[in-house]
Amino acid sequence: MKTARVDVRYRLAIASRTVAAAAGGYALAASLAAALSLALAPGLSRVEAVLTATMLAWLAYAGAVAWAFYARTAWGAWGGTVLPAMALAAYATAPQWLASVGSAA
């Protein structure tokens, strides 16, 4: 018997985790940078807030990649990256849709 072929389910799971790491991780990093910039902006100058947030966001990206391959399941990999990303993105874009709601009212 030749070296057993890796079954399709395994390959699919790895592929899923990889996409979760790359795309989900980017979503998490980008949304964190946006949310943290917004949160810090009142206290620090704008450029300080953006740089601090962006530098931390890279570390978050690395963390997301680690999570994507440590999570017990591939679904968990997605959940751990995309769900926080959506929450952070909601926070970061809140001013915009609040403003549009306010102007519509």
Added chain:
Amino acid sequence: MATFLLCFAAWSAIALGMDRHHENATGHEGTALRLRQLRCAGWLVLLFSLWLAAHPAGGALASLGVAAWAAALSMAALAVTAAMTWRPRRTPLLAGAALVAGLAARAGGW
């Protein structure tokens, strides 16, 4: 140069404070106390070399000195690895020489 020599001496002490390297260098096992003394001495010299680097002679910028120290740190670690790989028995002597030379270099303004 002084920074590199002091770091070399310091890393050597730390290396010699490890079981495996101590045996390779001296031929016998070191006592737990001895090993710990060597490691402590090594870390102290390392911190001292950082302090010296942050107070460079001749009014140069401290930040440039610290950057040079960080580079010397890695270089010296590599040099000690080379010494422990190919000349383990000579390493204690080299370490002592480096310490003296490093202090002399600093005094001489290098």
Added chain:
Amino acid sequence: MTAHAPRCPHDAEGTASAQAAVPMERESFRQAMAWVHTWAGLVLGWLLFSIFLTGTLSFFRSEFTRWMHPEWHGLPSTALLANGHQAADKALAALHRQAPGVTQWTLRLPDARDPTVTVLWRDKAHGGLETLHVNPQTGEAIPARETMGGDFFYRFHFELRTAAKGRWALEGRWVVGAAALMVLVALLSGIVTHRRFFKDFFTFRPGKGGQRAWLDAHNVSGVLVLPFYLMITFSGLMIFHTLYLPSGIATAYRGDKGVDTNAYLADLQGEKPERRARRGPSEPIDPLAPIALQPILQAATTRWEGGRIGGVQARRDAQGRVVVEVSRHAGDRLQYRPPRLLWDGTTGQWLEQADPASPAVTTYGVLHGLHMARFADIGLRWTLFGFGLLGSLMIATGLVLWSVKRSAKSHLQASRQGAEANIGKAPFGERLVAALNIATLAGLPLACGVYLASNRLIPLHAEGRADVELAWFFGAWGLALLWALASAMVRPSRMGWSVPLGAAALVWTLLPLINALTTHTHLGITLPAREWAWASMDLAFLATGVLLGWVSWRLLPGRAPRGQAAAAKLARTAPAAASPAAPCVSISTPGT
């Protein structure tokens, strides 16, 4: 789609179907990160090696550029130049003669690494930025061969440039960014995985041969220089953060008219937004009148209490006012960019200093400066170069280690399966990795040597000469790829490594000779004259050739199998030479 992360990556293929049926114990974080480390390193490993090696060469970008312009030999060194400021006046006068309608210009004054005045300028006729190197004494352009010089290594390194006027810069930067992120992931996962971080700190056992020696080399080159790698990678990601991760800017700088990028960049540089250059294509920009630079440069030197001047620029700001900006030499501090002083170009009135000082911006500036290494003197520059080579070696050993492990494992399995197994032909994936290893790890050094040689061999007035040099570079690399595919995939041969490495050794060793036959800047002239700026290059090329030759010779098939030679480089004959004690190995301690 819910399969568990494999307990042991190498066993996964054989037992995945069994594992899917039986619920597995969760593997540890360390094991998971070991898997991540292997694959993050492997998938883009060849790209990472290329980026790292060309980046390492870029530490000596100015030196390569100078060596590739032998016509610059004989220019006065800055020590002999009575007044560097006069060079600026001469260059500006010559520029106005040549391009009366110039709308923006930048002059970089000569220093120890670059003896010319570099002139960058724009005018109505030339939409883009033109570059010219001029003689510091006369201001006239130096008639020199058209070449990218060391800038090719530099631009390939961060945007995968393939032509003198590349059009895919943006795409190239994205790819490099993805690679940089993989390096960060590989470094951090490598740290988590390396179980005996401190115990193995100084451990290198070349005598043990096989995987142990390669693993030791990978660990030592990885751990001891870790501060440098982390710094280089993280700073690389931050340098292009406006491209890679602009969401923070888009959020904090959002105004009524969209995102105010100009304001962000101004804040980043510590300047006023309205001082920045007006660059709208629809906005007409009036040409600049000649400006008397002496008083301004003198005032700058006084303000900086004798600090060196790096360059001077003139432009029209957002209100159309002429602004002259004098930059300090970037080598005077860690933080990049250097401080700049601004004057009104028409009235000579002092405006302000541009130099950010807040914590996060300074941190970003220091990261940027550490990456660019402008602050490094010659000793530190060689040290950083050495770290870069070690980083390239770390990537290389990682790639080879993967190959060695896989090849050993498949040999073990093949020998277990008995005579029916085809020992000679390893699986397609393994052979492909082996081929790419040779093509990149041996091919790139060969291509770099050929690029340098082409600078001397291509006729001086050839059409599109700079691109012809690049064609030689990529052609050589392509040939190495063809050879690698042939020797690793089609007809597996143990000469696979020795031939391209030997060819590279030959090219690099011959460079000083080619130099002597084609120019007047060879060792025969530069050594007696103690012109170390020129001689050191030829000597370094010679040393590189000798080193490559030694490696090539060590890897010849006839050599004794003891040590790295046979076991490491894709041994296909003796499985026993390379088989590890246990089939399932982790990154840090196989078989322990």
